Amino acid sequence: MAGWREVVAVVVGGAIGTGMRLTLDIVFPHTDTGFPVSTLSVNVVGSFVLGTLITTLWRRSSTPNWVKVGLGTGVVGSFTTFSALIVSLLGEVSRGLWMLALLYLLLSLVLGFGAAMLGVSVGRWPRSTPPALDRVDE
Amino acid sequence: MNLAVVAVVLVAGALGALARYAISLAFVRATRFPRAVLVVNVAGSLLGGAVLALTDWGVVDSTVSLILVTGIAGGLTTFSTWSVETLQFVLSGRWRTAVANVIINLVLGLGAATAAYFVVYWALLLRQN
Numbered sequence: 001m002a003g004w005r006e007v008v009a010v011v012v013g014g015a016i017g018t019g020m021r022l023t024l025d026i027v028f029p030h031t032d033t034g035f036p037v038s039t040l041s042v043n044v045v046g047s048f049v050l051g052t053l054i055t056t057l058w059r060r061s062s063t064p065n066w067v068k069v070g071l072g073t074g075v076v077g078s079f080t081t082f083s084a085l086i087v088s089l090l091g092e093v094s095r096g097l098w099m100l101a102l103l104y105l106l107l108s109l110v111l112g113f114g115a116a117m118l119g120v121s122v123g124r125w126p127r128s129t130p131p132a133l134d135r136v137d138e
Numbered sequence: 139m140n141l142a143v144v145a146v147v148l149v150a151g152a153l154g155a156l157a158r159y160a161i162s163l164a165f166v167r168a169t170r171f172p173r174a175v176l177v178v179n180v181a182g183s184l185l186g187g188a189v190l191a192l193t194d195w196g197v198v199d200s201t202v203s204l205i206l207v208t209g210i211a212g213g214l215t216t217f218s219t220w221s222v223e224t225l226q227f228v229l230s231g232r233w234r235t236a237v238a239n240v241i242i243n244l245v246l247g248l249g250a251a252t253a254a255y256f257v258v259y260w261a262l263l264l265r266q267n
Contacts, residue, residue, distance in 0.1 A: 010159045015155075043218070083215040087189075
């Protein structure tokens, strides 16, 4: 449950994750008609990292809950974004850039979900344990 | 962009994350469908669509947009939990839930953003006339 450690961890982690995403937005700026490289990158990297975390750190009984909440929900959860993907798709479609929107959506799904799979595989290697069904958020 | 704006965006992102955490606790694992992520992603997309319309009208400037979209909506929504939870359904053989999780998030997210965009856009148009 949510103790003060979890609340502090998610707030601090949320600020760190947002800061890293903001930094990438500034370093790789994109126009309304350009390809959102920064958002695609954070979602792919974040999916990989969370996939690795739930199969390594999360599986250790010694890992405190606030660490999971701070890293998973806080840092990685705030680093990645769903709304930026949706807003970019809406902006692209409203400007008639259907091919760009389709490409962006497909790349986000294929690379994002592929990265999550890769992260889980890396985290489980070389063990061949059954599929991880740990709670992602807690 | 000055440091004060960066600080406000970070605080906004932290508050978004805290709201996401609170919602994840409200929806315990008892259900078969990950509703917590769906709720935050649809809510954040709704906010994003509304702010996009406000920006197109010039009602809010790029700084306010940055705080609301990159900060609040960006911190509230998440891609990583969505992708990893979907993968967990796939790995446990629950393909239908996995596919439904992808489609429902996308359809409701895009729907909410589009609806919010047009509601705000037309409201401003009516107010102007």
